[in-house]
Amino acid sequence: MNNSRTSPYISFTRENWETLRMSTPLTISEEGLAKMRGINEQISLEEVVKVYLPLSRLLNLYVLETRRLYEVTNTFLGALQKKVPYIIGIAGSVAVGKSTTARIIQALLASWPTQPRVSLVTTDGFLYPNKLLEERGIMKRKGFPESYDVRRIIEFLREVKSGRIETKVPVYSHLSYDIIPDQYQLVDQPDILIVEGANVLQTPQSRKNNGKPYVFISDFFDFTIYVHAEEKDIKRWYIERFQTLRRTAFQDKTSFFHQYTKLSEDEATNFAKEVWEEINAVNLKENIYPTINRARLIIEKRYDHSVQNIMLRKL
Structure with missing residues (x-):
């Protein structure tokens, strides 16, 4: 464990972090983990035990402490306030x-003895439809901050934090590469809500907001996590994932990317490299990586997807 006075974070090696698991039980099976793995990821049950069980324990402690604060506030006010989700x-x-990472955390938190209701939402559902992106000439900037309906994300989080019943989230299809019309995910007063997305920690670049104070997506978060790796490794994972999808999901003729199944192996690799360099690398450098120090906890991955270090912000 590195506790440098000049860093806002306490840094843990994988070995140091593992000891903080204490007696937290493993509630995920190999079969269950297989369903949570992303394409071309090799995460093992050992990784869950050494990295995610300690994190689950930490998050559970934070959630319990927040509930105690809720009870104290009710005592002070002399009135019962509506309980809202921990986000x-x-x-x-x-x-x-x-x-x-989000799916594993969801599964572990939901298995705690208190059996909290844990919902998971990705910000993909808040991307503007392709038609609108094309009209605005930003189809090639899909995934950049301007391609999301940020106002709608904030409205959704406001509703969740107000305790609203059955808040709607648009559904995004990775097969059609677009929002599915008239289809929604219902988020119904969970105890814990996980919101996963590339730009969720970003703040607006401009200071102008018609004279009104800005509200950030992260203003609604109670705990924040940034998953980090070296860019060269992420690039390689992206290319490997594209090649895997080309041999599997893209084979579906209704897939937006079906056209790329006709490319040779080398052509597909070159295409994926081009997409990475022109789009994803730019977004990472300009919008995503600069937000890393806004996270309360940073998970650092090695070249093989395994977690190497964990950094927890000092209180």
């Missing part, structure tokens, strides 16, 4: 493994 935000690059 966890997870950020990081495309292809870094955010979704797998």
Whole structure:
């Protein structure tokens, strides 16, 4: 454990972090983990035990403490206030493994003895429809901050934090590469809500907001996580994932990317490299990575997807 006075974080090696699991039980089976893994990820049960069980224990302690604060506030006010969800935000690059991290955390938290209701929402559902992106000439900037309906995300989080019943989230299809019309995910007063997306920790670049103070997506988060890896490794994972999808999901003729199944192996690799350099790398450098120090906890991955270090912000 590195506790440098000049850093706002306490840094843990994988070995140091593992000891903080204490007696937290493993509630995920190999079969269950297989369903949570992202494409071309090799996460093992050992990784869950050494990295995610200690994290689950930490998050559970935070959630319990927040509930105590809720009870104290009710005592002070002399009135029962509506209990609202504890919201966890997870950020990081495309292809870094955010979704797998989110699914594992969801499963572990939901298995705690208190049996909290844990919902998971990805910000993909808040992307503007392709038609609108094309009209605005930003189809090639899909995934950049301007391609999301940020106002709608904030409205959704406001509704959740107000305790509203059955808040709607648009559904995004990775097969059609677009929002599915008139289809929604219902988020019905969960105890814990996980929000996963590349840009969820970002703040607006401009200071102008018609004279009104800005509200950030992260203002609604109670705990924030950034999943980090070296860019060269993420690039390789992205290319590997594209090649895997080309041999599997893209084979579906209704897939937006079906056209790329006709490319040779080398052509597909070159295409994926081009997409990475022109789109994803730019978004990572300009919008995603600069938000890393806004996270309360940083998960650092090695070249093989395994977690190497964990950094927890000092209180």
